[in-house]
Amino acid sequence: MxxxxxxxxxxxxxxxxxxxxxxxxxxxxxxxxxxxxxxxxxxxxxxxxxxxxxxxxxxxxxxxxxxxxxxxxxxxxxxxxxxxxxxxxxxxxxxxxxxxxxxxxxxxxxxxxxxxxxxxxxxxxxxxxxxxxxxxxxxxxxxxxxxxxxxxxxxxxxxxxxxxxxxxxxxxxxxxxxxxxxxxxxxxxxxxxxxxxxxxxxxxxxxxxxxxxxxxxxxxxxxxxxxxxxxxxxxxxxxxxxxxxxxxxxxxxxxxxxLQVREPDSADTLYHSHMDELRAKIDNIDRELLEVLAARMAIVEKMGEYKRDNSVTIFQIDRWKQVHASRAEMAKKLGLYSDLVEDLYRLIHEASIRKQTEVMNSVSQA
CATH class of the missing domain: 3.20.20.70 (Aldolase class I)
Known part of the structure; x- marks a missing residue:
C-alpha cells in the first residue's frame, strides 16, 4: 500500500x-x-x-x-x-x-x-x-x-x-x-x-x-x-x-x-558490478527461503488436519515455548541477531495458527 x-x-x-x-x-x-x-x-x-x-x-x-x-x-x-x-x-x-x-x-x-x-x-x-x-x-x-x-x-x-x-x-x-x-x-x-x-x-x-x-x-x-x-x-x-x-x-x-555523510550512490562502475552480483545472490537465496517456508507451511497444514481429526486444540503453549527457545539458541550459534529471529518466528507462528484455523474451519463449514 x-x-x-x-x-x-x-x-x-x-x-x-x-x-x-x-x-x-x-x-x-x-x-x-x-x-x-x-x-x-x-x-x-x-x-x-x-x-x-x-x-x-x-x-x-x-x-x-x-x-x-x-x-x-x-x-x-x-x-x-x-x-x-x-x-x-x-x-x-x-x-x-x-x-x-x-x-x-x-x-x-x-x-x-x-x-x-x-x-x-x-x-x-x-x-x-x-x-x-x-x-x-x-x-x-x-x-x-x-x-x-x-x-x-x-x-x-x-x-x-x-x-x-x-x-x-x-x-x-x-x-x-x-x-x-x-x-x-x-x-x-x-x-x-x-x-x-x-x-x-x-x-x-x-x-x-x-x-x-x-x-x-x-x-x-x-x-x-x-x-x-x-x-x-x-x-x-x-x-x-x-x-x-x-x-x-x-x-x-x-x-x-x-560524523560521516555518505552518498546515496556511487559513480564507480566496479562498485555497481559487485552490487549487482551480490543482489543476484540475495535474490536466489530469498527464492530458496520462500520455497523452504512454503514447505514448512505444508507440514503445518498437515498438523492441523491431525489435530482436527483427533479433536486437539490448535495452540500448544509448551511446544511454542520449546520452538521459541531452541530457534533463538540456533540463531545465536549462527551469529544472527536474536531479535530478528524472535520477530521472524513470532510471525511464522502467527501464520501457522492462522493456517491451522483455516483447516479447522473448512471441516466445520462443510
Whole structure:
C-alpha cells in the first residue's frame, strides 16, 4: 500500500546547499538572554539552517515547565532578525498557530502527543487552510504508520504541500538504552509508502541522553535521512527541560564534524558490478527461503488436519515455548541477531495458527 501526496521538495522551500537539513536550538525558550546566547552561538558555529525552540511544552504531568508561551515569540523574532535564520516552533492548537504566524515563525511542527490524536490534527489542519507554511509532523508516540500518514493526508487536504516527517522514536513497554525506541522499520515503512516525503531524524528525543546522540545521528545519516533536528542549549545542565539530552552549540558542532555523510550512490562502475552480483545472490537465496517456508507451511497444514481429526486444540503453549527457545539458541550459534529471529518466528507462528484455523474451519463449514 502507498499514499500519494503532492509534496513540494525540501530544497524548494529551504536551501541547504545539498547538505542534510540541520535544525538546532534549545528544547525550550526559557529567557530572552538564554535564547539570544544559544542562537548566536549556533549561528557562529555555522551548521544550522533553521532555529528550533519550544514555546508551548506539552508535559507528561502538570507542574513541570510548560513553556513561556507568547512571551517567548518576540525573542525568536529578534534572533531571526539578527542571524537571518528561519525559526521553527511546535504548535498543538489553532491558537498556537495564530500566535506563531503573528510573530513571523517560519516553520511549524506537530508533536508526537498531538499526532496520535486525529481530532487535534484535524483542528490544526483546519486552522492552516489557506496558509503557505512548512509543517513537520513527528511520529505518533505509538508505532502506527497509518496514523502518521493520516496526519499528512489531513494537512494535504487543507492545501499544505510543504511537509516533512520527524522520526523521534516510539514509546513501548520494553527496556532499551534509549528514551524512545527507534523502531527503524516504522520510519522506513513510511518512506516506502510515501517516497517523496522528506524524513528528518530527531536523535535528541530518541536518545534522551547526550551520550547516545552521536551514534543515533550517524545512523540517521547512514539511512539517508533528509535532515536532523537536534536540541542545543548554552548551559545544558541548567536547562529547564530535557537537560540530559542537550549539548552546547560548540559541542554539537564538534559532534557533527566527526560524523560521516555518505552518498546515496556511487559513480564507480566496479562498485555497481559487485552490487549487482551480490543482489543476484540475495535474490536466489530469498527464492530458496520462500520455497523452504512454503514447505514448512505444508507440514503445518498437515498438523492441523491431525489435530482436527483427533479433536486437539490448535495452540500448544509448551511446544511454542520449546520452538521459541531452541530457534533463538540456533540463531545465536549462527551469529544472527536474536531479535530478528524472535520477530521472524513470532510471525511464522502467527501464520501457522492462522493456517491451522483455516483447516479447522473448512471441516466445520462443510
Amino acid at each position: 502507498s499514499a500519494t501526496l503532492d509534496i513540494v521538495p525540501l530544497q524548494d522551500w529551504i536551501n541547504t546547499n545539498g547538505k542534510p537539513l540541520m535544525i538546532a536550538g534549545p528544547c525550550s525558550a526559557e529567557t530572552e538572554e538564554q535564547v539570544w546566547e544559544t542562537v548566536t552561538q549556533i549561528a557562529k558555529e555555522g551548521y544550522a539552517h533553521v532555529i528550533r525552540a519550544g514555546v508551548w511544552k506539552p508535559r507528561t504531568r502538570p507542574g513541570s515547565f510548560e513553556g513561556m508561551g507568547e512571551a517567548a515569540l518576540p525573542w525568536l523574532q529578534a534572533v531571526k532578525k539578527e542571524t537571518g535564520l528561519p525559526v521553527a516552533v511546535e504548535v498543538a492548537t489553532p491558537e498556537h498557530i495564530e500566535l506563531a504566524l503573528k510573530y513571523g515563525v517560519d516553520i511549524l511542527w506537530i508533536g508526537a502527543r498531538t499526532t496520535v490524536n486525529p481530532f487535534n490534527v484535524q483542528e490544526i489542519a483546519d486552522a492552516l487552510k489557506g496558509v503557505d507554511v512548512p509543517v513537520l509532523v513527528k511520529n505518533p508516540v505509538n508505532p502506527d504508520v497509518a496514523l502518521w500518514i493520516g496526519a499528512f493526508e489531513r494537512l494535504q487536504n487543507a492545501g499544505l504541500k510543504k511537509l516533512a516527517a520527524i522520526h523521534r522514536g516510539f514509546s513501548n513497554m520494553q527496556e532499551t538504552k534509549y528514551r524512545n525506541s527507534p523502531m527503524w522499520q516504522i520510519a522506513l515503512e513510511l518512506k516506502r509508502q510515501v517516497p517523496n516525503l522528506p524524513l528528518i531524524g530527531d536523535p535528541s528525543h530518541m536518545a534522551g541522553k547526550r551520550a547516545y546522540l552521536a551514534e543515533l545521528t550517524q545512523r540517521f545519516l547512514d539511512l539517508d535521512y533528509d535532515g536532523l533536528i537536534i536540541e542545543t542549549h548554552r548551559d545544558p545542565d541548567k536547562a529547564w527541560s530535557d537537560a540530559s539530552q542537550q549539548l552546547t552549540p560548540a559541542a554539537l558542532g564538534e559532534m557533527l564534524r566527526q
